[in-house]
Amino acid sequence: MKATLHNGREGSASHNERSWKDDKSGRDIIAGPWTKWSEGQSLKQAEIKAYETLFGKHNKETNENYKKKRHPEKVRTIRQIYTGKKTRPLEQIIQIGDKNDHPKPEVFKACVEDFLKRTEKELRERVPDHTARVVLLSASIHYDETVPHAHLDYAFIGKDKNGNRTP
Numbered sequence: 001m002k003a004t005l006h007n008g009r010e011g012s013a014s015h016n017e018r019s020w021k022d023d024k025s026g027r028d029i030i031a032g033p034w035t036k037w038s039e040g041q042s043l044k045q046a047e048i049k050a051y052e053t054l055f056g057k058h059n060k061e062t063n064e065n066y067k068k069k070r071h072p073e074k075v076r077t078i079r080q081i082y083t084g085k086k087t088r089p090l091e092q093i094i095q096i097g098d099k100n101d102h103p104k105p106e107v108f109k110a111c112v113e114d115f116l117k118r119t120e121k122e123l124r125e126r127v128p129d130h131t132a133r134v135v136l137l138s139a140s141i142h143y144d145e146t147v148p149h150a151h152l153d154y155a156f157i158g159k160d161k162n163g164n165r166t167p
Contacts, residue, residue, distance in 0.1 A: 001097040009088050047089065047137045047153060051082045051167070054135070054155060058164035087167035089137055090156065095149040108148040109141055116152075133157055 059078060066074040081087045096103055096111060116139065127133065137153040158166040
């Protein structure tokens with residue numbers, strides 16, 4: 001059995017949680033430390049709120065500077081940053097096996113949780129201030145499609161000259 005990993009910025013938070021309220025949906029949603037996800041709130045709303053927490057201060061200061069310099073066309077909302085081609089979350093899709101041979105859902109979930117723990121540990125060892133550079137927004141495990149797979153959404157973080165987080 002082989003494992004596959006795909007990275008891209010074309011993911012959809014709506015797809016990742018499309019039936020989370022339905023007990024028969026076959027989903028597990030694991031919210032990341034920046035995503036304060038709760039029932040009644042969509043995963044997309046929670047991720048946008050996480051972007052507000054992460055990048056709101058920088059965005060506000062940047063927008064104020066654009067207004068002062070008479071460039072209101074450059075002003076962006078957090079939603080625009082969240083959906084921007086270069087600033088949207090990176091989605092990583094993990095799958096083990098294929099439609100004919102794959103692990104049971106509980107085994108796959110344990111593998112994903114182990115992957116997340118190992119990734120966090122490795123980042124901590126290699127890049128001591130990694131939480132200043134990349135954060136897990138959410139993980140959504142799908143069991144209701146042909147092969148169990150997980151969607152992991154990450155936000156990458158830079159710093160501006162004032163020390164504010166930037167997307």
